[in-house]
Amino acid sequence: MRFLPADLYRQIEQSIPLACVDFVPAREGSQGRKYGLIQRDSPFGVVWCHLGGRISRGESIREALLRHAGDTLAVGLDLPADPQPDYVYQWFPPSDRPADTAGLRFGDDPRKHAIGLSFVACALGDPQPRNEAHAFEWFAIGDRPTGLWPGCGTLLDRLGV
Numbered sequence: 001m002r003f004l005p006a007d008l009y010r011q012i013e014q015s016i017p018l019a020c021v022d023f024v025p026a027r028e029g030s031q032g033r034k035y036g037l038i039q040r041d042s043p044f045g046v047v048w049c050h051l052g053g054r055i056s057r058g059e060s061i062r063e064a065l066l067r068h069a070g071d072t073l074a075v076g077l078d079l080p081a082d083p084q085p086d087y088v089y090q091w092f093p094p095s096d097r098p099a100d101t102a103g104l105r106f107g108d109d110p111r112k113h114a115i116g117l118s119f120v121a122c123a124l125g126d127p128q129p130r131n132e133a134h135a136f137e138w139f140a141i142g143d144r145p146t147g148l149w150p151g152c153g154t155l156l157d158r159l160g161v
Helices: 006-013 061-073 152-159
Strands: 018-029 032-042 045-049 051-054 076-078 087-092 114-124 135-140
Touching: 018 061, 018 152, 032 061, 045 152, 051 061, 051 114, 061 076, 061 114, 087 152, 114 152
Parallel strands: 018 114
Antiparallel strands: 018 032, 018 051, 032 045, 032 135, 076 114, 087 114
8 A cells, every 4th residue: 555645645635535435344143233333533523433444546445445444443344356335425524515415415524525435344353443443332223322423324324224
């Protein structure tokens, strides 16, 4: 993976949309299907949210999903060779939000405009929060913690969790 100097990356974030993978880990258990969220620092304070991040140049969508799952939770994901998103969700800084939205809802991200290829994927292993994740918890389908990243609830609705 290639890293850019911080000042150049900030300039890119402020100039063009970034392709990202967003995902929600899931598991089947004796009490039914559950989905997982991480708790992390954000521009909105400490929040609960899905996982993911940008896709690096030369990296497939599958590789990006596996990298983010490994970096954040030390788990793998049960994915096909060519995963296709369950939903495509857009994140905008307030100043760049489209004016003519026709009732569409978007996620809030004051740092960047991101196009999130969004997935629900079965987690392989026992999640261990690390790096950006302060905590990880499993939730029952439809159960939402308080303090979600703005727009994350809409994404969870679109993903059916």
